[in-house]
Each structure stands twice: as C-alpha cells, then as structure tokens.
Amino acid sequence: MSGSHSTLPPDIDPNSVDAATAERLTELIESEEGVTNKYTGWLGYTSVGIAVAMSLFHLWAAWDIVPTTTLRFAHVGFTLVLGFLLFPAARRFRHRFMPWDWALIAAGAYVTWYLISGGDDLQDRVIFPEPMDIVVGWLLIALVLEAARRATGWVMPVVSICFILYAFFGNHLPAPWTHRGYDAERLVPHLSITLEGIFGSAVDVSATLIILFTIYGAILSASGAGKYFVDFSFAATGGKPSSAGRTVVLSAFLLGGPSGSGVATTVTIGTVAWPMMRQVGYRADDAGGLLAAGGLGAIISPPIMGAAAFLIAEYLKISYLEVLLMATVPTVLYYAGLLFMVELDQRRIAARGGNPNAAKGMVVESVGAMFRRGWYHFTSLVAIIGFMAIGYSATLSVLYAMLLAVALSFLSKEHALWPRKLIKTLADGAYQSIGIAATCASAGIIVGCITLTGLGLKFSDIAIQAAGGSLVITAIYTALIVWVVGLAVPVTASYIICAVVAAPALIKLGVPDYAAHMFVFYYAVLSEVSPPTALSPFAAAAITGAGPYRTTLMAWKYTLPAFVLPFIFVTDPDGVGLLLRPTEGMGWGDVAWQIFLATAGLAALAAAAQGFARHILAGWERGVLTLVGLLLLFPALFEAVLSLPHPHWWGVLAGAVFMAWQIKRPEPRFA
DSSP states (O other): OOOOOOOOTTTTTTTGHHHHHHHHHHHHHHHHHHHOOBOOHHHHHHHHHHHHHHHHHHHHHHSSSHHHHHHHHHHHHHHHHHHHHHHHSGGTTEEEEEEEHHHHHHHHHHHHHHHHHHHHHHHHTTTSSOOOHHHHHHHHHHHHHHHHHHOOOOHHHHHHHHHHHHHHHGGGTTTTTTTOOOOOHHHHHHHHSSTTTTTTTHHIIIIIIIHHHHHHHHHHTTTTTHHHHHHHHHHHHTTTTTTHOOOOOHHHHHHHHOOOOOHHHHHHHHHHHHHHHHTOOOOOHHHHHHHHHHHHHHOOOSSSSHHHHHHHHHHHTOOOOHHHHOOOOOHHHHHHHHHHHHHHHHHHHHTTTTHHHHHHHHOSOOOOHHHHHHHHHHHHHHHHHHHHHTTTHHHHHHHHHHHHHHGGGGSSSTTTOHHHHHHHHHHHHHHHHHHHHHHHHHHHHHHHHHHTTHHHHHHHHHHHHHHOOHHHHHHHHHHHHHHHHHSSOOHHHHHHHHHHHHHHHHHHOOOOOOHHHHHHHHHHHHGEEEEEEEETHHHHHHHHHHHHHHHHHHHHHTTTTHHHHHHHHHHHHEEEEETOOOOOTTTHHHHHHHHHHHHHHHHHHHHHHBSEEEEEEHHHHHHHHHHOOOOOHHHHHHHHHHHOSSSHHHHHHHHHHHHHHHHHSSSOOOO
C-alpha cells in the first residue's frame, strides 16, 4: 500500500510555506537524504519493526561487547535490507514495493548470513578464497553499490566502479599511476571480507557511533528540542536591532544537534526567520546566504558534528572528545565571523534607510520564562561532553545522554516519549542512518582499492611534485581536490576519500596529521554551499524567492571564515594553536594570541566582504581591510614570502589607523 509522504523537518509549520515551496524544499532535502518510501499496512509495520530491531541491536552493542566483524556485518546487513525497503529504485516507483525489492532484500539477508556464519574460517581463507566466497563477494559489492545509488544518487557508485577498474587494470597505465594489477581472487575478498574494504573504518564508525547519534538526534527532535531551540533563539535575541540575523546564527548553532543536516537546518530556520528578516530590511539573496551559512554551521558545531567528525577520531586513533576540543575554537570563530557580518548587516541596512528595529515586539515570551519552561532540552547536550570528560567513551556517553533525554521528555506532556512514540523515534533514528551507512560502505570500496594499489602514496608524491614542494601550493591543491570531490559526493564520502588520498601530501610536508585531517574535513563540509550541488543555498533561495546562484554567492560571503581558517592550521606552525593543540615551545598565552589575531583578522575580512565598517566603505578602504585581515591571519606567509618582519604587528597597526580614520570621518558616505 502507498501513502503520502513529506520529508520536511517535523519542526516546520506546514502552513508557513506555500505548497509549491514546500514541494521544492522537499526535493532539495531528498537530494541530500534520498527519496524514501512510506508504507502503510503490513509493509509499514514491517519497515518499522526492522528499523526498531536495528536501533535496539546497536544500542545493545553499545552496552555489551559484540565481536567487531559481527557488528560490522550486521550493520551493513540492516543497511541493505532497510535501504532496499525504504529507497525506491526510481522516483516513479515511490511508495510501491516492487518484486525486485524482494529479491534484493533476500540477497542482502543471505550475504549477511553467509558472512556472519562463516566466522573465523571465512577470515582465514581470505588469501585463498573458495569459489562461493568470490560469488558472495561480488554479490555484496553489487548490493552495496545499488543501495548507495538509491540513497545518494549515481555519482558514488560510478566513482566506486572506476576505482575497482583501476585496481583490475592499473598495470596497463603509465607511471606514476601504474601498479601490479589484481585479479578477482585477490581484490574481491579484500573488499568484501577483510576489515580494509567495505567493512573498514568508515563502516566501523557508522556502526559504533554515527547510528547512535542519529538515534539521539531523533530523540531530541521527538522531545520537541528542535522547535524549542528555534523559539529560544528568538526569545534570546528578540527586541534588539540585529535580532533577525542573530536569531539565525544562534538557532543554527543549537539545531546542529537535533538536525545534523545542513539543508534541514536551513529549511527549519528559514521558514520561521525569513519573514522577520524581510521586515527588518534584508534583501532576499542576503537573507538566503545567511540562512545557508547557518545551515553549514550546524554540521561543524560540537557536540554533534557531521558524520565525518567521527571518522577523524577513528583515523587519528584519538577520542571523539579530542576532536570536539579541536573543533571548538574554529566553530566559535566561524560563528563570530557570522555575528560580525550580522552586526554589519544591521548598520548597512540602517544606512540605506531600512528599519532594523522592526523586529521589536515579535517575541511573545521572555527568555527567562522560556528557559524555565524548557531548560531540560539543553541537559543531554551538556551531558554528552560531561560523560566524555569524566572518562566514558563516546559510545557510552551518547547512550547515557539518550536515556537522560528520554527521561526528561516526561517533563512535557506534549512531548513525553511513551512506548508508542519511543518506538517510532527509534525507527526514525535507524532510518536517518541508512543513507550515511550506505555511503560509508560504498566509500569503503574506494578506500580498499586505494590501500591495495598504493594510490594514496602515489597521489601524495604527484601532488607535492606538481606544487614544487611548496606547502602553500600543496594546501591550495588539496583544498581544490576536496572541494571538487565534495561537489559530486556527500560530505562523509568526500572526507573519507580525501583523507586517504589528499591528506598524506600535507602530512609529508610536515603538517601535523590532526591539522591535515581537520583541513580536509572543513573543505569537505564546504561542498554544502558550492554549486552545482549547493543544496543549502538552493533551499534558502526557495524560501526567500531569490535567485539560487546569487544566494550561493552571498552564502560564500557569509561563510568566509570557513574558507580561510583551515589554511591557518596547515601554513602557520603556530596556527595549530587554534585547534587547542599547541606545539612544543608554545604556551597557552601563545594560543590566546593566535585566537586574538584570528578573531581580529576575521573581523577585518568580514567588514571588507560586507563593504561596511563604521560607514560604507570605498573600494580602496575594502582593499586596506583585506590586507589587514590577511596580515593578521597569515603572518607566517608574509614573513616567509616577503621577508616582512613581524607582519602581525603591521596588521594591528594598520587596523588601528584605519579604525581611527573611520571614527574621525563622522558623516557616512552612501553608495
């Protein structure tokens, strides 16, 4: 049986947008999360039952010890079964369970049974596989590629197939791309049985952490946290001149946990905030750019960052808490950059005759009253960090935070997670993990081919040679590679591929491994606001009615900090202080100085990008501020390239002189 289905976030009032806009927003969210079926009747009960079983299995695995291979095999098995059940082969088959779906589900269940029942014997014969091992391996590869195609589109499977072909026929390529070449008996078991292919690190993180956080996000959403965070942001920033922009920034930060999706966050905030932004004088494209920038921030905000953040911990063999600590200052600086932009927006709108105070009176409840009513929504978010800080693993920390969130939900009659609602919430958590898990499994094929053929090391040498051994040029090449890959595949897959292919080049040139991986992570995330797949700006444009590409350009302006900051990690030896990992000889005073320079530099670049400081800026004034920002952000580069002594002090001096000039010139000059 079929039923209507909408993938708009549950926190959106369906009456806040017209039908055409709602349909367009749904299509954009589906572009990121996949087109899904919604069944009624026995098929609906079956899908919910399997999804709840998946969630309960992973919750049990988080509590008790489950063999590594069993956990990864079962995780991919659940992903295949639910993937073929939830995602139609094509949009025209939506909400219809077709005969081939039966066949694919049966094949996925059989492959999973074969792998789990094979036990240690299966692992022992990887080098000398039996014929049936090869058959099952090929079947698993085909199923994973089809599940990824349904969940994420054609690009990921096509890229995976290209890497498989490279593994088979790379011996026919010229140097330096050539390798010895591998046959099916060597390649297929490597990809389908070992823990270096499909069941590698990416699937391990998906099975042990990502699914737990998607379940936790579903619990937060079901308990009303998402809507509360938006309302709280309006209350906290309401009645102030720049309340509209500040509301977007604060809402985006708070919604990063319950949402976990840049597009969903943009849509959730945009449908509520756009009327206020329009009222205070924001142009449609400016408002859309800020909304998209806020959605991007949701992916990089602790304590629940994008799925790729969990993979950083796995690749670097560090705790997730350490990843959160490394992300703290860049995240604060990102939002500081947005706030600089918002404050300048308010001044610019006022200078052009707008009414930035028009938002006054829109808040109907004081922030104190709202906090007393819903304080408990913040508790589990803080608890995750608290549990990790006292020594619990990230797995147990999120598990305990879930239990706390469920218990506290009963403080609200409307959002109490009674058994019926809790079952639906557990199913939703499993549903949300399927696309990520399919991406991780498909990316495992790519990574397996890269490690087997040694392509990662070859590529590093090629990149370094092309850059002439220059760290700066290598960093630019790496950023471009990550950006281009991110245009084609999801953020998680982009990070997985580039962490294996691109990051080693930076590490070879002396960049600390953690700085290289954070660099790759941030540029993978930037694909959210980069055309032709700029889903967050396109969603914002659908809400505001602005042109999508003009909105994307405005999103680039607002996300300027995210584009600039990663280069500080890798080009300045002291820049790693922003990751709260000072190198030998650096003290915490030096770290504080780096944070000050970065903050001042971003403020200068924000003013240059906005064309407004104390007054509207002339072209030469924007150029001066750009130079000031670069001097403050990249002093090591100016010192190395131009032999300029103490460039940061030149930046501080130039910035002080410029601000004195702005203050001395009292009359604004209108553009």
